Amino acid sequence: MAREETGRIRRPAAARREQILAVAADAFAIAGFRGTSLAEVAQKVGVSQPGLLHHFSSKEALIIAVLQQRDLQDEQYVEAQFAGTETTTREWLMAFCRRNETQPDLVRLFTVQAAESLDPAHPAHDFFYQRNQRVRNRIAQLIEADQAKGRLLSSLDPAAAAAELVSLMNGLQLQWLRDPAIDMCGLFEASLLRLENHPNTVTPLVEPPQAEA
Template sequence: MARVETGRVRRPAAARREQILAVAADAFAVAGFRGTSLAEVAQKVGVSQPGLLHHFDSKESLILAVLQQRDLQDEQHVEAQFQGVEVTTREWLMAFCRRNETQPGLVRLFTVQSAESLNPAHPAHDFFYQRNQRVRERIARLIVADQEKGRLSPSLDPAATAAELVSLMNGLQLQWLRDPATDMCGLFETSLLRLEAVPGTKA
């Protein structure tokens, strides 16, 4: 006698986890953390809501897992391009920008969560603070290297310029998401070239 049809699709935990992360990333990108319900994510995955919570203890652990995974993937992708090769600030930043241009969902996830996480009560509040510091420091180091090679004016303050470039990149992403006609990378490159044109290749 045949088993009763239950409709369940049982999958390896790892595969299901990946699937959930992908669906959740999209949902959080569109509606934010508070605006996304576990039931909604579960339904899109094709699983019950308690079934979803079997893989992630809570909604908080889910958003953190999503952000950490995507952040790691993204960083690795770009850094891998320049393995051992010498990179200028502009090249490095433009590589990120160009990659972002092909991944609006990812950009949206980080842009929306970034603003939402300004709230100290947001589960990813610390995550975004740390991430921001890390990115600024990375860019500041690239700027210093460029200055040493005479590619950027020594009159530029590395930390301040890094903060400015991170801000511009974030702002351009927001602008691009709101109005996809925005030439995000074109505007960014124009600004970077203007930076390189600042006079004063050492006194």
């Protein structure tokens, strides 16, 4: 790698961009969007602020790029797990949950930014709105497919169940970030199992009377 006159290491553009995204993701996860400055990110990366702006035109552009990259990586990872195969609602959701268990910093990033972006003026407001719509629609499609095959209770409303599952996952993630001892994925899977159709394993609420000898 070449060195600039300032002593900074000059990286290829693609590598520098990835480095900026990684450093910015950590900063946004800890301090939020408003608590993070481009100067701080640039200093940690080892570039000047104008050098950072060469890759990302503004802090608003940077936060969107961070969120889009992390989201895309997760989706690609999970979809690759089921390439060419049929997946159930539980399998698909648990794949995301297990992946999240391995990257608490990413979960923190999305949790912090999702809360901040409730403000319509936040640059990621539309990103999270559209993301939530997309995720809920995907889950609803999986639920409908499972219902057609008798895997999930037919009484479920796919759209409503999808919204409930997203809310449950978000809530469990928040609890897990506060207390890593919480079995986030175990609790989530237990809830998913309760939605499945198990006609042959239902325990009666009242014990049947014993036949007389």
